[in-house]
Amino acid sequence: MESWKKNVREAVPYVPGEQPDLPDMIKLNTNENPYPPSPKVGEALCAIRDQDLRLYPDPSAGELTGAVAGYYGLSREQVFVGVGSDDVLAMAFLTFFNGREPVLFPDITYSFYDVWAGLFRIPYRQVPLADDFTIRPEDYKAVNGGIVFPNPNAPTGEALSREAIEEIVAANPGGVVIVDEAYVDFGAVSALPLTEKYDNLLVVQTMSKSRSLAGMRIGYAMGNPGLIRCLNNVKYSFNSYTMDQTALAAGKAAMEDREYFEKTRKKVIETREWTKRELAKLGFSFGDSMGNFIFAAHEFCPAGELFAALRERHIFVRYFDKPRISNYLRITVGTPEEMEALIDFLKKYLRQE
Ligand SMILES: *Cc1c(COP(=O)(O)O)cnc(C)c1O
Numbered sequence: 001m002e003s004w005k006k007n008v009r010e011a012v013p014y015v016p017g018e019q020p021d022l023p024d025m026i027k028l029n030t031n032e033n034p035y036p037p038s039p040k041v042g043e044a045l046c047a048i049r050d051q052d053l054r055l056y057p058d059p060s061a062g063e064l065t066g067a068v069a070g071y072y073g074l075s076r077e078q079v080f081v082g083v084g085s086d087d088v089l090a091m092a093f094l095t096f097f098n099g100r101e102p103v104l105f106p107d108i109t110y111s112f113y114d115v116w117a118g119l120f121r122i123p124y125r126q127v128p129l130a131d132d133f134t135i136r137p138e139d140y141k142a143v144n145g146g147i148v149f150p151n152p153n154a155p156t157g158e159a160l161s162r163e164a165i166e167e168i169v170a171a172n173p174g175g176v177v178i179v180d181e182a183y184v185d186f187g188a189v190s191a192l193p194l195t196e197k198y199d200n201l202l203v204v205q206t207m208s209k210s211r212s213l214a215g216m217r218i219g220y221a222m223g224n225p226g227l228i229r230c231l232n233n234v235k236y237s238f239n240s241y242t243m244d245q246t247a248l249a250a251g252k253a254a255m256e257d258r259e260y261f262e263k264t265r266k267k268v269i270e271t272r273e274w275t276k277r278e279l280a281k282l283g284f285s286f287g288d289s290m291g292n293f294i295f296a297a298h299e300f301c302p303a304g305e306l307f308a309a310l311r312e313r314h315i316f317v318r319y320f321d322k323p324r325i326s327n328y329l330r331i332t333v334g335t336p337e338e339m340e341a342l343i344d345f346l347k348k349y350l351r352q353e
Helices: 003-007 039-046 050-054 062-072 084-096 113-120 162-170 192-196 225-235 245-256 258-281 303-312 336-351
Strands: 079-082 103-106 124-127 147-150 177-180 201-206 219-222 284-286 293-298 329-332
Touching: 039 245, 062 079, 062 219, 062 245, 079 084, 079 225, 084 113, 084 177, 084 201, 084 219, 084 225, 103 113, 113 124, 162 177, 162 192, 192 201, 219 225, 258 284, 258 293, 258 336, 293 303, 303 329, 303 336
Parallel strands: 103 124, 103 147, 147 177, 177 201
Antiparallel strands: 079 219, 201 219, 284 293, 293 329
């Protein structure tokens, strides 16, 4: 063995959904928004002059933090921003999960959690979802070194009520509870108001999905100023300038255009509900997804086979060949035209079986 290898940090990386680039593809595999970001984003980007880039960006990301705070009626001290919510979540794991007891998260959930836990050597325990794929609050009353779960959960789309989240947060005053609200704008109820009452609750959101900015990499965390201060201390110990000037300008513009945000998220929700009805007619079953995706299993056609058939037709969906979920496809909600093409293909394919 080469001698340097003994000092390497071993890591098992997260595998993101593929980013194919085919002219005729229908891309429903990474939960991106099918609509472009607010036109205000383009205007803000055009207003950046090349000579502005000579200077470092504002390390506190003040304008962006202020725009997020303004949107939610918070103070800037209650908001932390990062390079997508993946960066925010990684920073939060590093900051808050330093105990000896295991951090708890569901067995079926965002598959980055166990990757960060591995990278940072955080002990963890995966808590099985109920048979109907819901999170049971009582399962999170065991001894733990912190808790993290998405609401709605990914990839199931199942959402918890604010009361259920409060039950978990209230039962764990000795640790930080992170609620990953990547998809909350598509119909679930945010836990944000609970941050006024509980100082151990951190709510994480992203501009990647409901604000159509996956390519810009902007995420944020909201919580009481004590938690936010701890996050900033870790950030400033790592990289002071995580947010570049373009991200600061684009994120602010997206946050301020409420009308566009409301319009596009409503379209996605309507298309999701239409797609659910059509999938049900074709023999698919699924929970009541509150995300911009549907997690569905077919009554007779195995998910792996459907995944491959769709892929051949350049319709990309996500398939996780993992215990409990290997017969499900996660289908991102695209435009009405894209979903019609998906349904048309499935109709023909399932008929000839
Ligand atoms: C998409 C997603 C994220 C990460 O989003 P970013 O693009 O990094 O902001 C985090 N959590 C869940 C559950 C997601 O689905």
